Amino acid sequence: MKKTLDRYIVATPETVKSLIKLGVFPSDLEPYISPRVIRLFNIQTNPSFESHTTKEQTYLVGTVLELDANDPITEIQEQSQYSCVSKIEAKHIRCIYVFSEKAKKLLVTLLGNDCNIPLITEPSRFSQHKTCQITEVAQSTNGAVKREKVDQNEADDAKVFGSYAGMLKRLKPEVSAVKDEEELSTLPDYNNLDLLFRLSSTEEHKSFLKFAFGKAIKTILLTSYSLTSECFELLDLYSLIIQARRRGVTIYIYFSDKKGIEEELLAFLTLYGVKLNQMFTHSKILVIDEMIATIGSFNWLSGVAKAYPRACDGTIVLQYNKACEELKGDLWNHIKRYRYFQFGNEDQIERFNSDDYNSSAIEYPLNASSNLIYLPTLEQQRSYLIDSLDAARESIVICSPFISTQAEFMNDFDHETLSRLSGKEVHVIFVCDANSKNIHDFIEFINGIGSLYIHVILTANFHLKTIIVDEKEISEGSFNWLSAVRDEGSDYHNHEAVVVVTGEKALPLIEHFHSSPVGQAIAAYFEELSSEDEQLEDAVNDGEEESSSTCYSYSF
Numbered sequence: 139m140k141k142t143l144d145r146y147i148v149a150t151p152e153t154v155k156s157l158i159k160l161g162v163f164p165s166d167l168e169p170y171i172s173p174r175v176i177r178l179f180n181i182q183t184n185p186s187f188e189s190h191t192t193k194e195q196t197y198l199v200g201t202v203l204e205l206d207a208n209d210p211i212t213e214i215q216e217q218s219q220y221s222c223v224s225k226i227e228a229k230h231i232r233c234i235y236v237f238s239e240k241a242k243k244l245l246v247t248l249l250g251n252d253c254n255i256p257l258i259t260e261p262s263r264f265s266q267h268k269t270c271q272i273t274e275v276a277q278s279t280n281g282a283v284k285r286e287k288v289d290q291n292e293a294d295d296a297k298v299f300g301s302y303a304g305m306l307k308r309l310k311p312e313v314s315a316v317k318d319e320e321e322l323s324t325l326p327d328y329n330n331l332d333l334l335f336r337l338s339s340t341e342e343h344k345s346f347l348k349f350a351f352g353k354a355i356k357t358i359l360l361t362s363y364s365l366t367s368e369c370f371e372l373l374d375l376y377s378l379i380i381q382a383r384r385r386g387v388t389i390y391i392y393f394s395d396k397k398g399i400e401e402e403l404l405a406f407l408t409l410y411g412v413k414l415n416q417m418f419t420h421s422k423i424l425v426i427d428e429m430i431a432t433i434g435s436f437n438w439l440s441g442v443a444k445a446y447p448r449a450c451d452g453t454i455v456l457q458y459n460k461a462c463e464e465l466k467g468d469l470w471n472h473i474k475r476y477r478y479f480q481f482g483n484e485d486q487i488e489r490f491n492s493d494d495y496n497s498s499a500i501e502y503p504l505n506a507s508s509n510l511i512y513l514p515t516l517e518q519q520r521s522y523l524i525d526s527l528d529a530a531r532e533s534i535v536i537c538s539p540f541i542s543t544q545a546e547f548m549n550d551f552d553h554e555t556l557s558r559l560s561g562k563e564v565h566v567i568f569v570c571d572a573n574s575k576n577i578h579d580f581i582e583f584i585n586g587i588g589s590l591y592i593h594v595i596l597t598a599n600f601h602l603k604t605i606i607v608d609e610k611e612i613s614e615g616s617f618n619w620l621s622a623v624r625d626e627g628s629d630y631h632n633h634e635a636v637v638v639v640t641g642e643k644a645l646p647l648i649e650h651f652h653s654s655p656v657g658q659a660i661a662a663y664f665e666e667l668s669s670e671d672e673q674l675e676d677a678v679n680d681g682e683e684e685s686s687s688t689c690y691s692y693s694f
Contacts, residue, residue, distance in 0.1 A: 145178030362439035461502035508641030
């Protein structure tokens with residue numbers, strides 16, 4: 139006896155491609171989605187058609203399933219509001235609903251000639267994220283600009299956004315123009331700072347974020363591993379976005395495809411016309427017009443939370459320099475590259491890879507003696523690490539809070555390499571999080587080398603991915619030197635961004651690093667080490683036996 143099911147699958151572009159070609163979900167999915175189970179919803183009775191991304195990246199796959207005991211689709215399980223299957227065939231897909239022309243064009247580009255399934259454009263089906271207009275009305279007596287939400291049916295808005303009205307009230311969108319100017323006037327005068335400087339603390343990042351948003355005229359580009367409403371609140375991002383959009387600034391936000399987004403936050407970003415997209419990214423980038431470009435370890439959209447202590451980060455800021463415009467173009471270029479990967483656009487990937495410029499480290503002269511270098515790819519990031527280890531003559535500091543298994547970090551930090559550095563009396567200083575999952579294995583690995591020139595400093599509340607070579611060169615970025623995967627084909631590989639500063643322009647940045655809590659921890663470690671050496675020398679001079687040691691680790 140056959141059973142007919144008229145069901146729908148809510149899917150992203152890459153999921154649609156995998157369903158059509160393989161009949162299953164992609165293996166690289168958000169942690170809360172099982173790739174072994176496909177959920178088919180009855181849209182008319184089920185409220186689960188709640189996308190956690192934008193309408194340009196959401197698709198509704200319509201299916202008609204006729205099932206019997208011999209049907210190749212197995213493990214079907216009926217629930218109260220949805221059905222589950224382990225696999226689906228292309229013949230069961232009757233149509234795909236898209237919610238914008240942009241979404242349709244993206245899917246056609248992605249699928250090419252592989253798809254003969256009808257694509258039906260129905261914007262009205264994407265009703266849970268209605269866009270409302272925000273208009274300004276007469277000023278109140280205290281000079282504040284009042285705002286009101288204009289829509290054909292405010293009752294419908296209440297149904298769509300639920301507690302959204304409460305969120306707007308918390309955001310206090312009645313922002314005074316005078317207040318904006320007063321707030322900006324209390325910020326540090328970044329205009330008088332050098333064209334290159336460094337941020338470390340949360341307060342430094344928050345202060346600069348306000349300054350940068352206030353300076354934006356045309357565009358803002360932000361990438362962050364994830365987005366959280368708590369961070370938006372603590373960094374005042376709600377207000378900053380409202381003010382920037384009021385001035386007509388276009389805002390682009392990219393965050394990891396492995397992370398979800400809270401419905402209220404998505405509703406806010408949709409309401410204010412922010413161009414929000416998910417991609418394979420772990421980068422932390424902020425670009426303002428062609429004036430300001432920053433790269434570092436600070437997650438601009440999720441980097442702070444009340445439950446955790448403020449972490450030490452590192453961000454390099456380049457402003458008001460010709461290199462800003464060039465760097466912005468190169469950053470966008472590699473964001474597009476990972477979008478090609480995400481959507482399986484093989485023609486564009488091949489075209490991109492055929493240009494040698496796209497796989498090279500890119501150097502921007504700052505003055506006669508200093509350069510800024512952008513490392514755009516995994517190959518370039520690994521090459522820089524290996525070259526830095528080889529080039530170090532006195533010391534190399536490597537900050538990496540997270541540590542993976544030896545199979546990963548030993549690709550670049552094997553015993554032979556570290557022993558060779560020890561033989562040259564080069565101090566290799568690893569700064570790691572004391573609570574890192576594999577920290578004990580890493581210390582055991584380092585102790586196995588048996589060198590007094592290799593140090594493991596354990597500290598807490600830091601998120602840096604900094605390298606300093608011979609106190610003359612510094613790099614900052616998102617690449618975790620002791621935990622990032624070394625295989626570009628891995629499901630865990632992401633878009634990363636790293637910059638290096640060489641020459642005299644690097645010296646103030648290195649000084650700023652040493653003034654940070656992590657820099658102070660390193661100084662305290664060597665002070666303690668020097669004191670221990672003096673005590674040991676006194677003991678030897680008194681005739682006591684000298685004790686041996688292989689690796690020092692010190693906690694703060």
